[in-house]
Amino acid sequence: MATVESKAHHILIVDDVSENVELLKYLLSTHGFKTYTAFSAEEARLILLNTTIDVLLLDVNMPVQDGFSFCRELRGMDAFKLLPIIFITSIEREIGYEEAMKNGGDDFINKPFNKRELVAKIGSILRIKLLQDALSQEKIRYEKELQTARKVQEQLIPEKKFIWNGIQAQTMFHPVFQIGGDFVDCWADSKKLHIVIADCSGHGPSAALIGAMFKMQLFNLDPNMTLKERVYHIRKNLEIVLPEDYSITFCYAILDESLELNYINGGHPAPILFSEGKTSLLEGISPMIMNIDLNAKDEVHTLKLKPKSKLLLYTDGASEAMNASNQFLSEEGMRTIFADSVTEGGEILERVRTKILDFCGSKQPMDDMAMVCIQL
Structure with a gap:
């Protein structure tokens, strides 16, 4: 110096x-x-x-x-x-x-x-x-x-939009910092659509690195594993390497050709289902991933979706967005925003994101936001 x-x-x-x-x-x-x-x-x-x-x-x-x-x-x-x-x-x-x-x-x-x-x-x-x-x-x-790390993360978490068996899948990632700890992805194999969203505690490079570790574990899984086996292996491998004071919430869902949805929710905000003009929350929750062995019992939940249903998964950066009056958007607010966005038509995720930012007004969101929308 x-x-x-x-x-x-x-x-x-x-x-x-x-x-x-x-x-x-x-x-x-x-x-x-x-x-x-x-x-x-x-x-x-x-x-x-x-x-x-x-x-x-x-x-x-x-x-x-x-x-x-x-x-x-x-x-x-x-x-x-x-x-x-x-x-x-x-x-x-x-x-x-x-x-x-x-x-x-x-x-x-x-x-x-x-x-x-x-x-x-x-x-x-x-x-x-x-x-x-x-x-x-x-x-x-x-x-x-x-900025360089952000470009790398964009490759790790690319925003996607595609059609599978007549079903539209779309992801969106809105980081508050240059890089963040949210993860979202959606992909299809021959008979199933995989939907994954996760949120690592914290922000910045350390949280982004843990998000990359989550993706590495996710895509090293045997394609023949069941949903429960997949979550078990992700959980066990991350519990070993996750630093103290860090945790990961997640939701992993698999939709098959018969419109049967199986999912495990690991401490994540409940997905929102829009069906026949009404919204509902997908119930059932398992423990989040932490650096201790909780001997977690992951419970698989099953739901038969109806044609023309819409499904939204999101990280808590959306529901915990705050306006100038220090009011949280909340889970109920997300349900309203999702229902309005579906009813208005067009690009649902973009409408949801815009409505969240409109709610915040002059007060910018304090946490990253990741979302995935499935339209039957």
Whole structure:
């Protein structure tokens, strides 16, 4: 990491009195600083917009625009929110210091100033700036890595839409972060349609990695396994590798050609069925997946679906979406949204997503949302 002494830092001196400017310029240049000078806020603004400045030394009493007003202006601009600003003024400290801090300054020095104090304060504030710059660079690097990871996750969890035996299947993934811990997939073999949705606790890279582990376990299963055998193997393998304080809720359903639906719900929000103009919840729940052996007894539930029925599976990021009044959408709200979306026709999942975001209004969802819709 760079140190304060490792390069010539750029100091901008702003004062309408030329003698003050020349004194500061001479003093700072003898300590290895590169100085820029301005005699008004207008001149300083031009220099800041065209030159990288490390510290701004700012007088208060200047014509046209005073130092306090100029400091407030700079703090309102993204490029200068963290620019170190030290006020150097003849205003009494009792009054000036409070005003300097109130208007966005970082420090305050009275005129006539002590040169050792001035240099020491510049060195101190530069050390903080170096740390802030390093954090900003790390943030940029991290965001680039997240974007790359997001592209990888899009390949792991592609949104799908296809027809199987006259039945339309569609998935949707709406991450709040660049990457998240939700998983959703739907695929068909010769005689069955597989529908899987899961939600790993937490957010970000760690949750996404666990979601990838879930998919790896899912697609390494023997095609001839029954639903119960599939869930058993996924559960046992993930219990071994799942970190402490992490858990996975899931729902795995299989629909056959006779429209018989078999499913196991592992602590997940109940799927919503729309049939003959009404919504209902698919009951029955088994334990979620955790890093302890719960000796879970997964119960397979069976339901005969009627033609023209619609089925919605979703993660709790949807039902726990909150509006500006801090009200949760809730399971009942999801039932209403699903029923309205089906009745209105068109792209059901897109309507559901839009209605959830409309409910949230100005308050963005705090959790990822994954959904899958099956239309008979």
